[in-house]
Amino acid sequence: MGRKFVVGGNWKMNGDKNQINEIVNNLKKGPLDPNAEVVIGVPAIYLAYVKSIVPNTIGVAAQNCWKAPKGAFTGEISPAMIKDVGADWVILGHSERRTIFGEKDDLVAEKVAHALESGLKVIACIGETLEEREAGKTEEVVFRQTKALLPAIGNNWANVVLAYEPVWAIGTGKTATPQQAQDVHASLRNWLSSNASPDIAETVRIQYGGSVTAVNAKELGACPDIDGFLVGGASLKPEFVDIVNATQ
Numbered sequence: 001m002g003r004k005f006v007v008g009g010n011w012k013m014n015g016d017k018n019q020i021n022e023i024v025n026n027l028k029k030g031p032l033d034p035n036a037e038v039v040i041g042v043p044a045i046y047l048a049y050v051k052s053i054v055p056n057t058i059g060v061a062a063q064n065c066w067k068a069p070k071g072a073f074t075g076e077i078s079p080a081m082i083k084d085v086g087a088d089w090v091i092l093g094h095s096e097r098r099t100i101f102g103e104k105d106d107l108v109a110e111k112v113a114h115a116l117e118s119g120l121k122v123i124a125c126i127g128e129t130l131e132e133r134e135a136g137k138t139e140e141v142v143f144r145q146t147k148a149l150l151p152a153i154g155n156n157w158a159n160v161v162l163a164y165e166p167v168w169a170i171g172t173g174k175t176a177t178p179q180q181a182q183d184v185h186a187s188l189r190n191w192l193s194s195n196a197s198p199d200i201a202e203t204v205r206i207q208y209g210g211s212v213t214a215v216n217a218k219e220l221g222a223c224p225d226i227d228g229f230l231v232g233g234a235s236l237k238p239e240f241v242d243i244v245n246a247t248q
């Protein structure tokens with residue numbers, strides 16, 4: 001069976017109730033490709049609100065969580081809490097968490113492990129900086145970040161989507177070319193085949209993220225190893241529907 005196209009909208013720290021109503025109404029109006037899975041990543045404080053107004057066909061994700069179910073971790077939220085308000089996904093290891101908040105591979109892995117154990121599905125993000133790409137280290141970085149996730153994911157690959165997001169393409173308007181993205185996705189799949197299993201490599205969905213728009217989504221989405229997108233800025237706009245429908 002083929003890999004189902006999966007499009008995530010990562011709102012980051014954007015939106016208020018008015019804007020959220022507009023975004024959700026736009027998604028309800030669609031129409032959305034029934035063959036695409038859609039997950040929206042919303043600020044934690046709005047998870048319950050979004051869950052209460054969005055159709056059940058659209059997944060709702062937190063954008064981060066902590067690695068324990070409860071306790072003295074001021075300001076954090078747990079996978080148990082995310083599930084308790086009805087959401088079933090979490091985005092982990094986003095480059096903004098890694099660079100701005102200093103999250104290292106091992107912490108991301110611990111969070112992924114706990115989120116999966118708690119029954120959440122995970123969008124796990126990886127990707128190189130511009131400096132790393134220019135130094136020819138793209139594969140080294142992406143493989144290192146993925147390697148850290150292997151023991152955390154264990155037998156839970158069915159509940160994981162990988163998101164390859166080159167940091168230099170995030171919010172910059174500089175999209176990776178379809179060939180650049182396809183090349184990394186294909187090498188990652190190849191690496192997974194040797195380091196996880198051929199079956200995992202074949203079935204895991206790998207999203208591309210970084211300045212995806214309605215204009216470039218079709219060409220990117222047509223690449224054989226690109227199984228969806230993780231969309232930032234454009235997920236707040238009506239064009240998100242066209243991105244979801246990119247492979248229709």
Ligand SMILES: O=C[C@H](O)COP(=O)(O)O
Binds near residue numbers: 010173209210230231
């Ligand atoms: O999680 C989404 C990515 O950071 C991409 O953001 P962007 O589409 O605004 O470049």
